Amino acid sequence: MKSPLIKQDDFWEVEYVNKVIIYKTINELKRYVKGEVVESLVEHYYKSDQLLQKNEPIKQGVLSHQKLIQHIYFVYFDQMSAVNNVRNIAGDLARQARKEKQFKLIVTGAHPLKADTVQQWCEGFYLGDYEYKGYQSEKRPARKAFNLVLDVPKQTDISAAIKRGFVVAKSQNMARDLANTPANYLTPKEFMTMTKKRFSKTGVSIKVYDKKSAKKKGMGAFLAVSQGSSQEPYLLELTLNQSKEAPIVMVGKGVTFDTGGISIKPSHSMSCMKGDMGGAAAVCATMSALEELKVKKHVKALIPLVENMPSANAYKPGDVITAMNKKTIEVINTDAEGRLILADALCLATTFKPKLIIDIATLTGACSVALGNVASAVLGSPQNVVDTILSKQDDVGERLWQLPLYDEYLDYLKSSVADFTNCAENRLAGTSTAAIFLKQFVGESSWVHIDIASTMENKSTKGYQVKGMNGSGTRTLIQAILTTS
Template sequence: MYVASFRIFKKFTVSKLIYARMSTASDYLKEKTGLVLGVYTADNAEYLKLTPTAQKFNEKSNGILLDNIKLAGPAVDKGKGQVFYNLGSQFPVIAVVGLGLDGADYDEQEDIDEGQENVRIAASKGCRMLQEVGVSKILLEGMGKPEAAAEGATLGLWLFQEFKNKDKQKKIPQLELYGEENAGERAAWDKGVIKAQAQNVARKLADTPANHMTPTIFAQNTSELLTALGVKVIVRDKTWAESKKMGSFLSVARGSAEPPVFLELHYSAAANKPITLVGKGVTFDSGGISLKPSNKMDEMRGDMGGAACVVATIYAVSLLKLNVNLIGLIPLTENMPSGSATKPGDVVYAMNGKSIIVDDTDAEGRLILADALYYAQEFNPQLIVDIATLTGAIRVALGSPACGVFSNSTPFFQKLQRASAISGDRVWRMPLWKCYSKGLTGSASSDLLNITKGPPGRGGSCIAAAFLKEFVPKGNWMHMDIAGVMETSEKLPYLAKGMTGRPTRTLVEFISALATSGA
């Protein structure tokens, strides 16, 4: 290990040197390999410590790496980086990124493993810097946490550019692990790549425009993706839903020219009871007759983010070959206004026989989930988890750092919370108190209302969860309201602008822990 104290000096000389190197680099680097190395730093900008891999590289290069870092000044703060050219090694370009303090671990106050999150951010930063200068291949050291490094890099290099002119699309370099490795490091790296690739699957599904991601197209894409991995994919049509008396689900689909689809996915690799994942699959949400404002309505192409996470999670679990049984249930529909659309005040019947007054057609997610949750119990699961971009109220409550979770099982929630601390994609438990149900069940003319008549936004996410609870009369259940984490924000620097695919990695980590424990 190497610890160095240094002063800031020769900035002007170094700036000229770096500029000269950059000016001749772009064309030269197109078919070249870049390297990303890490350094630990402290807040006082006087401490710098190379990772073991970076230290070995520095020794082999006769100290030239460390010399250049010191000359460039305190620019390797946590999450930031420097790019160096032509340091006399086999790599024409090297990115050095700051990892923060060595030994960072779980922070109870923040409820996150800061060491792993620091690695994700640094790996993403370094790889993006090399992507910008045009290298075709990137070697990334594991930074002591190869799974997190693989996640940050794989997430950071990807962006949705499906409909951009091919000549203007950013090139995504090939990514490989660098440095001496053992079997454990390689396995961790491979797991991280799979988890991040799965989240990228969810990002792509959610960001695809609604005219290119109808319920039918979503089902086709899912079938192509998962069938090749041995997952059983069953595509149910409107007639099947009618035979199951899913009137709540079908009421949302009435206003759209696109036929609804109920997607059923089976991954079977264990003898125990299945875990059932239910994903909200509204491929476009106009609000129906209760029309949304036009401002930012285009973002409602991502209202199937829960469905995308279910597909992505099963994709990752299949590649990881986890010893678990998973069932994915995805009601798919558009929510559109038309002459045949459900009107505010209409009464519909759910699969469990309960009547529902639909006072707000923009509260449609709970309507399609109601039938899916009730149907889920036919499989006698050990746990039902629904994932849905359900309410704007959860965004008001928590913002983008965490998704809200409502659960009737403290043990399962605690396991999910631990998984989220590891993944860096946090969850926060919200209340399922009886008081939230009172306004929903107080109608004189029906069993349920789909909204309450109170002031808008007050406890809205809790009221929506209380509605869903009416369709889970027994068994363990968790509801994840992911509306607040649907899109990117400055809180996650390793995700490019667009839909996030969150909380895919948290779900994969959670299910992986359950599979390991034999649950």
Template sequence: MDFELKTLAPAGAATEKADVLLVLVTEGFQAGKDPVSRLVSAALQARDLEPKPGKLLHAYRAEGIAAPRVILAGCGDGSGKRVQSAVQAAAGALRSSAAKKLVILLPAGTGDDAVRAAVCGTAESSYVYVATKSKPEGRELKKVVIGVADAAAGKQAFHRARAAAVGIEFARELGNLPPNYATPTRLGEEATRMAKSHGLQVEVLGPKEIARIGMGSFLSVAKGSAEPARFITLRYEGAGKGEAPIVLVGKGITFDTGGISIKPSAEMDEMKFDMGGAASVLGTFRALVELKPKLNVIGLIPSCENMPDGSSYKPGDILTSLSGQTIEVLNTDAEGRLILCDALTYAERFKPRAVIDIATLTGACVVALGNVRSGMFATDDALAQQLVQAGDAALDPCWRLPLDDEYAEGLKTNFADVANVAGRAGGAVVAAKFLHRFTQNYPWAHLDIAGTAWKGGPAKGSTGRPVGLLLEYLVAQEAAGAPRAAGGKPAAKAATKPAGRRRAAA
């Protein structure tokens, strides 16, 4: 979808050639003498339109307006959240139409948040999954013009929003692919393809190389599947070599049966979404190459399936992680933390500025926060505040949960350094405390996206969250300026071989 930002007043919007003109109407609408203003004023006076978010009024061949179809949409106070609701309602109504060009007229006085919401809201609502359909429904909407009072003033927000839309769609498409398509091998291929197209550095390791590194916890989860594991490293280097990178770690379980501790069969198909963290990391990198911020970012993706088999790991097994810590497996359906802990240890070699892991980790987080906010845990108050602010700005919110040491009491065991589960109480926090053990050497945050990475029911599908949050956070870090790695030296290389060369996957 092609987006354009254009300076447009209501009078100019009336003459703009398009299939549909969408006019957003605030509670404080000021009537003018142009055809668009007259139409809005008449609709408000007749009470056929309310300026509340989500309220729509359709008009056809309105006098003095070039677009044959006009949609008037209430957007309340004109804030980003209200604009997003209005645009999503209107764009959703157009999905079954043959409209190819849409003009969205934002109210005068709206800010950057409204521009961002208009772009991302339109992209989200017009997205259609077609990859595995024999007769795919075509996506008709090709061009979207965002009309604002001053295009020059909104240019930066527009470019950021357009990059976010590209990254979110990339993540959604990966998340929606069926598990026999989106295998660990496929994720490695997608990372390699992106790197070659956009000048990134990539490394994709197979099981033999992962074993040589010492990721015993990660490989134990992969043992029960015929699909080989992959460990993916992506490098975006937009700043100097001496600037410490931000590391994003994405859980890449491409299908989760629960292993020997098998899940109930109902809705198990949705476990293809268990690679939502990996998809969000890849989507964030897709957005980064659009924006090209002056920042260094590393992406780490441990990816495998969790399957029941004669060779599967099982309750009672003792695993040795890359950190050297031993782990007693009490439940094989708590596998995400077992692949992430090795990736979090691996992240230390980059001397990171901060590490953020993203994972569909616990059903307990869904119980706590539903599908509105992602759960967020952090060892650093500044990092936590930055993520909250980024989520609010991107309309991709998170909520900070505690990391008190007492929550880790249930992870004690007689047979290893730590167990992989405890009791039911505080499950999301206990999982975060497990990961916390492997993050002692850098500022760390954990985003539990089990409730936000996908939707079920009639709207079933990947959401692409939290790409918007992550991109907003990274852009803010560019503005703040990145510190140099510890000791003023450049960050360490990813492995013993050059990171720019793809190593053969076993």
């Protein structure tokens, strides 16, 4: 099949254009290339048993024809429906092509892309090509952009899928950038400044609660966490109001650095804590995507921003603090700080009479113990809203696993001096006890909690995943907003 997007008479002889040929079976591939100059290359790889290798789905070849040298990437799609198969192959291909300095690619093949996989292809390609710029003294050369052409059946409208795929990937990369930024560069104030800059002259309005206005609101839990740091706390309220319906409210944990406070972390557990604002990054990036996609929804985002530091002014184990809803909390461990800043943000969320609250946070190490680094935890109530989030995970490509939210977990938080403690004194059901704590601040609102502590960071580069902070949860939030009626 010749590409409708390419006007040359001979598709295979487009000068300086490199091909990505997708196929599912050898016979399918042979039929596709029959009579073309690439046929000999396919036959060579077939005879030497270099095609259809599941552990290495991308095979690169070099084709010389009439003084023209082209790079051909054979991409084997074994199971098109497998979660993230498309994104992973696209991500691997992006890095391989950049390594070979092949910046113009035409994606075609015996098994052409359908509209429903185009978005995944675009996401995987641009997510896999991500690189954090960093702060090296030697300036890096500007990265050359790819020219990516997708070959689809005629009459197929893929413009919306391409745009959504690009915007979603761009937004997750924005979340990655935020979470990868060192904490001395991304303080609560700098996060606020950056957010204001991103949404200036857009349809997103921003209200900022500083220490004074937060105190006036009664946000004692939020302020307690911040008091050990010299960095001022801020709570951002972002609003995209394109509908008269009740809002969907996102809440993202924004601890720009977490030492653990007085209950200080061991050094080996602290190095990645610049990313403890991963929830805030995902929420901010999601609002960016919604604004760029011109989504006709009423959406709010609440982003509490603090540092959790030990000092003479820091809050202490044994302290009793009062949240915005007047609930009192005995502090057992100052390293269970994320739930405290979320508590006041959730209280604020309820004042908007939302149709749904979704909070997202790098909340508990227990989440990693339970799920490893391959899935995030989801909890909430009522069950139907949790089911809706879970039902989209294969399309989104971010695995979620529901953990229980039994009422009995509240017994683990009993206090003799306050309404409850901020964490259990034992290590049982850590993710669930954190969620049952948060539930005390959402009232009767429909609410979903996503714990991304397990997926916040990639330890290596593979597929569309790139080593470093992951921007986890961004795609899930975007999909949740788009599909919530």
